[in-house]
Amino acid sequence: MAPGLPTAMDRPHFIGIGGAGMSGIAKILAQRGARVAGSDAKDSATAEALRALGATVHIGHAAGHLADDASCVVVSSAIRPDNPELVRAAELGIPVVHRSDALAALMTGLRPIAVAGTHGKTTTTSMLAVALSELGLKPSYAIGGDLDAPGSNALHGEGEIFVAEADESDRSFHTYAPEVAIVLNVELDHHANYASMDEIYESFETFAGKIVPGGTLVIAADHEGARELTRRLAGSVRTVTYGEAADADVRILSVVPQGLTSEVTVVMDGTELTFTVSVPGRHYAHNAVAALAAGAALGVPAARLAPALAAYTGVKRRLQLKGEAAGVQVIDSYAHHPTEMTADLEAMRGAAGDARILVVFQPHLFSRTQELGKEMGQALALADASVVLDIYPAREDPIPGVTSDLIIEAARSAGADVTPLHDKAEVPEAIAGMAEPGDLVLTMGAGDVTDLGPRILDRLSK
Missing domain, CATH: 3.40.1190.10 (Mur-like, catalytic domain)
Structure with missing residues (x-):
């Protein structure tokens, strides 16, 4: 029989509770009987799933979201020191626990x-x-x-x-x-x-x-x-x-x-x-x-x-089929490192036969693009055509001179057909103008490019 609640985690508060790593720990604690609460920048299906388990999920970050009797505050490395809930935890003397320590406690x-x-x-x-x-x-x-x-x-x-x-x-x-x-x-x-x-x-x-x-x-x-x-x-x-x-x-x-x-x-x-x-x-x-x-x-x-x-038939965002419209399949890929991009594109090339592969790529992190932008561009040469978006910053601040142009230039040097787009709202129309029946479209990256799949399908269906 699995153990019960770790000590001092019976009333945890998660800052960023909707994140992939944080939400999993929150879910297990809720299933073990903890009174789970937390906050996230935006509402999501994951947040709703946690609410269904009895968790309290606030949208936005505010000091008032943290209950005075919380037993600990769980954070990831992405949480900044000036987060109002983290500041409030220090004022109240509530212990702050890193996500990895919380997960380690669950495995005891x-x-x-x-x-x-x-x-x-x-x-x-x-x-x-x-x-x-x-x-x-x-x-x-x-x-x-x-x-x-x-x-x-x-x-x-x-x-x-x-x-x-x-x-x-x-x-x-x-x-x-x-x-x-x-x-x-x-x-x-x-x-x-x-x-x-x-x-x-x-x-x-x-x-x-x-x-x-x-x-x-x-x-x-x-x-x-x-x-x-x-x-x-x-x-x-x-x-x-x-x-x-x-x-x-x-x-x-x-x-x-x-x-x-x-x-x-x-x-x-x-x-x-x-x-x-x-x-x-x-x-x-x-x-x-x-x-x-x-x-x-x-x-x-x-x-x-x-x-x-x-x-095992797949996990969301790992070559996940989002749907088909007008004879075009739209697939979501989490790949954001050149090795992952190459592996997913080679896998799709092996499965697609003679079908064309079109990619909507969103680079993830300025630091990664600075170091690996050339290799990302070379990976995109495996596609028949690509749309490249602006860099998704996640937790990082911009780095001067580091933009998607680093990837686009490398891709073109490798012979790739690349279209830069700065506005994600323009992607569905751009893909509708490129795609033909039988093509495969991959939305690729670790950021919010995943949201474009349904919009592309909706545009293709018209």
Whole structure:
């Protein structure tokens, strides 16, 4: 049976409660019986899902939203020090808890699997959550995206396993002490917090060092950054590698595309297993094998877990089909790093056959664009045509000279057909003028570009 409420979290107040990571923790606490409250900048389906669980959700940030008897205030690294609710918490002497510490407290007494890596965390965490649930193991989980409905990013389960996405962006994944950890890949990202690959490696080494004695690190064998991390760890933790490399412990023999699914064959402990991955793309097949290896490390029989992985059919914003109008399919992609963009575009190219692929791309963060704008532009050359929007700032202030032009120039240099647009309201009309029956349209990025899918479909239907 899963444990109850962590100490001092029976009356939590979340600043930014509607965010992917924050809302999941709030949901689990509400399901464990806490009196949950919080605020967010705007209303959302996620906020409404939390209200349905009994949470109080305020829209906007104001000191008066914080109850005097709140037991703690939960924040993420995105919350600024001058937030009025945070200032009020200091006045009242209410403890402030980082999101990662709250999540770590929820995992106490359970058997955690922490999923880390520069890319693929949400998908892999979701695959594990769905497959373990399919087997009746009733896991708890906290994911950075919704599975099938608003608020489905987390669940308080009755079983002993807790699957959690472990975020490296602000080093908060150092808080966790997993029984099994996954590292999918290691690349330089989050440039506001990491100045070099050495800093990235050091951070992932610290994360791996938090694995409990007797635990297991599942790590990619095909990714150079992951291999370098394995070399640096030098046997300090039990390691299981996976991938297509000849020396992988769980070796992928083949990934055979079958429309929007793949058939994957692996050799594991001398036994050959073939199973279906119900989403397209080689990188998703690799994520599924990482999930398989992690479940096996926790003692779940691979022969049972492999077929259960087919129950995973996607997560919102990860190549999610938003709809079809006038013979044009509109698909939403969360990809915002060049590696992710390339992987999703290659997956769609493999699934689309001769169909044209049109992309509406919104860069995410000035710092990321400054460092990786050229590579983003090169990735867009894989599409038949692209619309590039202004940078979505999220938590950052502008950087002089850093605009979407960095991406557009690189894309054009790579031979891409790119149209810059500064006003998102113009996108549906622009796509309607470009798209033809049979085309695929991808809205791509980690910002509010996701809101454009329904508007594009509405315009196409007229």
